[in-house]
Amino acid sequence: MRGRVAPLWRRIVAALALIAWIAGATAPAQAERVRDIGAFQGVRSNQLTGYGIVVGLDGSGDDSLEYLTQAMKGVSGRMGLQLPAGVTPALKNAAAVLVTADLPAFAKPGQRIDITVSAIGKAKSLRGGALILTPLYGADGQIYAMAQGNLAVGGLGVAAKDGSQLSVNIPTVGRIAEGASVERAVATGFENGDVLRYNLHAADFLTAQRVRDAINTRFPGMAVAEDAVTIALRLPPGSDTRSSLLASIEMIDVVPAEAPARVIINSRTGTVVINSAVRLLPAAVSHGKLTVRINEKPRVSQPNPLAGGQTTVTPNSQISAQEDQAHIALMKGGASLSKIVDALNLLGVTPSDLVAILEALKQAGALKAEMVVI
Template identity: 50%
Template sequence: MKHVSKLRFLPPLATALALLASLWAMPAQAIRIKEVAAVQGVRTNQLTGYGLVIGLDGTGDQSTQMPYTNQSLNNYLQQLGISLPPGQRLQPKNIAAVLVTAQLPAFAQPGQAIDVTVSSIGNAKSLRGGTLISAPLKGVDGQIYALAQGNLLVGGAGASAGGSSVTINHLSAGRIPGGGQVERSIATPLNIGETLDLGLTAADFQTARQVAQAINQAKGAGTARALDGRRVRVKAPVDADERIAFLADIEELSLQGSAPAAKVVVNARTGSVVINQAVSLGACAVAHGNLSVSISSTPQVSQPNPLSTGGQTVVTEQASIQISQDKGALIKIDASPQLTDVVKALNALGATPQDLVAILQAIKAAGALNAELEVI
């Protein structure tokens, strides 16, 4: 039997870029302060813990390869007053060692429920149908802030038989909605001092000025002032009830969205390219050619000579690799001041997403791409 595999690139980005161009061509809409800024100090806190998932259908950790799973089970049974005879080792297949993570929201109080995420840290095949037993969740200070327990929701499915297996989505991680219960609250510095700072989600001097101007127009001159491109300091009432009402009012104030800085974001792993409306191109010329790699593999059977001793029949693979490259013509790209013109110019190259990444980097190096190129 002959196996042939070809390495080919994805089709051009014409449809995706054209869609983005049509969206960016829409007029800018007014945005609220709550969508571009948040009160500094009002934040979530990360919690993490270790636990066991039980009740799996034979898809748990292999205890001989994961000794900490057995150790954890033994420790848990001892807390329940159950001791195993000396030298006795458990080899269950229906438990798995997991790490439990959660976000403790700001202002969370004891007794409130939070969502938790459960992820396998062993070689369990699936956590589907499992139940997490009580697991303490700790903060970076080592203190317990929540307890997690409940039945897992795993958004996937899998089946195996005769050495073959099929898996849909991810089976080694799941989620428990409301599976964590807050045991300790964290003080939030909201009602301390006569002022508070609003932190912008993205550093921008124009946005910081607009936020300060909008607050001053609504609450009086001198109420707010921009400290830098990220922070706006606001004078707020000292009384807690009045401060909450004050923040509720300024969060709803409208701003006129400003044009963003020109930026091209490239994902080098997937070949995705996103271009915002401020990007423009200078006149340049680009030569581009496609590269195709073809790999073929043919099984070959090697048999020993007749009447030979100790010989064995061996199956080997004979591989053949061919590389072909299309001729690339030199294409002139005119200056493109608008996003639609940029999209048309790039689509005219007929480049695949992976090739487009390299072309954009070269155009940026040549000084013809008037934008910041960010590779993620």
């Protein structure tokens, strides 16, 4: 049988040699639209938050928490109902919540947006509740939307009298589709100013130059690269003209620069992610395993019944160590690391072994990539 199957180290060397031979060229870069690699300055969503009350719960609310009581008194006061002084109502059917939403760019008064409602107290479930009219504030403290409606909760939580509980998903978070009405528009500055800036999602000088050149090829003299992120666009006045120009610019195809060589290692799960820019210099790798086994086989010592002794347990340990035979594998330069990792995985290399090999190659200077541990 040994004469028919080649040793593991020979198969590794053969696989690496084959990979180095076929990995001579990388896949061609793919063109992307301008709208997919960046965004226009000011044309973005804005975050809104608000503090509200959910009512109509089936006994799964916050009960008599002080901040909920104060909020309910405020709501009652706005409706003309004054609660007696010193009265603390038991609000098991109500819950204090935080309401969050994203206000899209160019949202106009009267449009509807989705909202998310999350419990902040001891409420066990928001299922079946209704949100009372709640103002949503922006970062500047101004009211930009008003929220209200019946919650859709995907989670479920139940409890029995003996204390046992069952929870499916998260019952204390719900959503209301189109649950808020926009009351104020956010000024974007789109129609004002002579220059509108376009910002890349990832800073790269080469990509910025390519975007600038692609825009100037279509509209000569319009774009100027200010840095590795920003391209300034000189636009004529008029919102209709600018909208037409930006619609055309967004659809221009650009080939982004190749991403920096990186190896991402998740230290918790052992996941290794490698991009196509990673390359190897010639290196020799020898990787072995040391296995230590400790077997405990205690023995029971039983004395003679007439001797008056006691039964005792005596330890009996057996320790053995075994180191697998390691062979040196030569990795030729120029092969993409992603192909080499695939080959090592097919040959049974574990994630922990793979991380150890990558770290050693980096320290030896043979791995041309940035290693990021998350």
